[in-house]
Amino acid sequence: MSFNALLVTKNDEGKTHAAVTQIAEDQLPEGDVTVAVEYSTVNYKDGLCIGPGGGLVRNYPHVPGIDFAGTVEASDDTRYKPGDKVVLTGWRVGEVHWGGYAQKARVKADWLVPLPDGLSTRQAMAVGTAGFTAMLAVMALEEHRLRPGDGPVLVTGAAGGVGSVAVALLAALGHEVAAVTGRPETESYLRDLGASQIVPREMLNETVKRPLESELWAGCIDAVGGAMLARVLGQMKYRTSVAAVGLAGGAALPATVIPFLLRGVNLLGIDSVLQPYDNRLRAWERIARDLPMDKLEAMIQPATLADLPQLGADILKGQVKGRVVVDVN
């Protein structure tokens, strides 16, 4: 029994190479549930793992793919039986453990979540880790008092995966959304998702000169980090929150503590990888309920396993728009 996978190998000089390869079922890693994968996707981390690894991949040969959705084929765990539809994000699958860029995956039952009612496996991967994380960020802002009508909510890296889903979710929940993008050509795409204001990236590129600027934003979902996050902190309204999700623009935070002390601003860290099970369920249920499926459809770029080496390189350069859905079959 063999199946197709995107296999990344490493040669004696330490150079990696990714190609679609036939894998035998007995090569799959240990785990208690075997899943017939239907769809996976491309996240920023996948770009690293398809390429030289960025320190995330420990052993080669490796099958990347940090998330997938499919149907249970075999299970040694009472929570899942053959035929069940499941989703996986996080737990370092696709990094340390073999991931979703294959027609089959074997994983721990603890890492899976039942596919929520109302979502197909394809829609679940259109959401993927990026969209799941956007939902976690929205939930964190709500837990810290954000309500529709409070004022514009800023989304940075808006045309990317996390950003696109964040814009669509916030707009559908009744928030006014300001979308930061470095790609002016994505303006109509972002407006269609629900953004009412487009903020050019250059406006937030400069490093902090004044620790406090005019109070502009009632909340922020930040996929960029770096100098942009530092600037945004100084523009937050009194007692509001920023959900820090990503580092597409850098890991450093060249900020001052003044916005925390004088404006009571909160910086909320969002981690999707080790989220407790109950929170995962809640987030997926909220996605099925609150994310307009026509907006999700507008974000989708379809792909196959063979497209992944190119798409991996593209996402690292910030050139992927919205969400790639990979049909592994």
Ligand code: NDP
């Ligand atoms: P994408 O590449 O799809 O989106 C990132 C976007 O950021 C780009 O599309 C671009 O948006 C913007 N961007 C890229 N480079 C820069 C730059 N140098 N300066 C400013 N903006 C830039 O990636 P994802 O949406 O999948 O992920 C976004 C970030 O979130 C990544 O850092 C990722 O690692 C992180 N992440 C974190 C998770 C967690 O658990 N905390 C889970 C998932 C992702 P535009 O063209 O509109 O400007």
